[in-house]
Amino acid sequence: MIETATRDPELTRTRILESAFALFVDKGYAAVSVRQIAERSDVTKSLIHHHFGGKEGLWDEVKKLAFAQYYEGQKQELDQAEQPGPELIMQAVTNYFEFLRDNPGVVRLFAWTHLEGDTSCSEMDGELVRLGAERVRQAQQAGLLRGDVNPTHVVTIFVNLCTQWFEARDHHGAWPGMGSDEEFLEDFLKVFMEGLLPRA
């Protein structure tokens, strides 16, 4: 069927959002101009203003969507919970690691956002960590994990580590002796999981 190029505001919005996402991810908010986004999405600059109110509004929308994608993905993983224990922790780490690996744009957007001091996603992320920490606490009380470490710290350790691994990928990717994503994760899990076991 032949699609006549009629007006489709929904598609227009999507095209703008996708272009903006790609450019913001690549260069950050300050280094991207509305003109570039317009050109990339084959749309006039005025139309962006019409749909999103301006550069700032578009930026907010891009962040909102990316963070929603992040939050829903992680929440879903956390909700389909098995019984708390080492295996669950290991699975959570692996899930988180693979999500970041498969969504490099989201990772970079997070990084830009942090540097700009935007804390709008802080509560959202805090909620996820709170849920994770609760699982760790349960496992500790069941005697499956060592009880002398702060559960929030445990979650933060692997969240931060995975985050930095992908944020600084270009930086340390070529260092001598550095393994692949999978090899690094495997080594980390070896050390981390062993260190989390109850004292003998």
Next chain:
Amino acid sequence: MIETATRDPELTRTRILESAFALFVDKGYAAVSVRQIAERSDVTKSLIHHHFGGKEGLWDEVKKLAFAQYYEGQKQELDQAEQPGPELIMQAVTNYFEFLRDNPGVVRLFAWTHLEGDTSCSEMDGELVRLGAERVRQAQQAGLLRGDVNPTHVVTIFVNLCTQWFEARDHHGAWPGMGSDEEFLEDFLKVFMEGLLPRA
């Protein structure tokens, strides 16, 4: 004694560099204008161009100085080496952690630089990691650390973790259950060091 405001190009350079460092750290390269730097250092825009060739030249100089400070500090710590072993690793982690804590500007500058895809500091940092990994390898061969993990990965784990802890400080600083810098480091070391011991 009364200091007459005579010409002092060295001081001028320093004042410009300090202002530029503060602004670049705060907002990143793209979001800072030469005019802002000039105003902050009480100097004309032309003078910046005279001393540093332009915005890019100044940016390069700021990065160069910050990274030199980083490199020298870390190299010095690494060179005054004891015998490789768990205690040395623990000391290296603590040193690195405290350096980042005491140099938040450098941390943020690193972060901006990474996002911009600048890999000029990659070799420098790789050299430090290489030295650290060598120590780990020695400890492994002496049977003091478990031998079934990649030494480069071991170093990367704590480097990345410390880095992300301070880069995302504002982000996770207010989460419920999150402890202080010292408490977090302590918990991490508990898990990390235990996980690095040879298998029983």
Next chain:
DNA sequence: AAGCTAATTGACCGGTCGGCCAGTTAGTGA
């Protein structure tokens, strides 16, 4: 004291920024 060099200034350049606005056009519902 004369002369040279480099630090320093202020005015100016072309270009780009984000935003605005009047006008045109395409769907949509009465």
Next chain:
DNA sequence: TCACTAACTGGCCGACCGGTCAATTAGCTT
């Protein structure tokens, strides 16, 4: 069919961008 609304366009605005340049001035050398 005839408004009415919203999508969409192009041109324009003042502000700011980084950079340049000629002119001034301070300090050093001889």
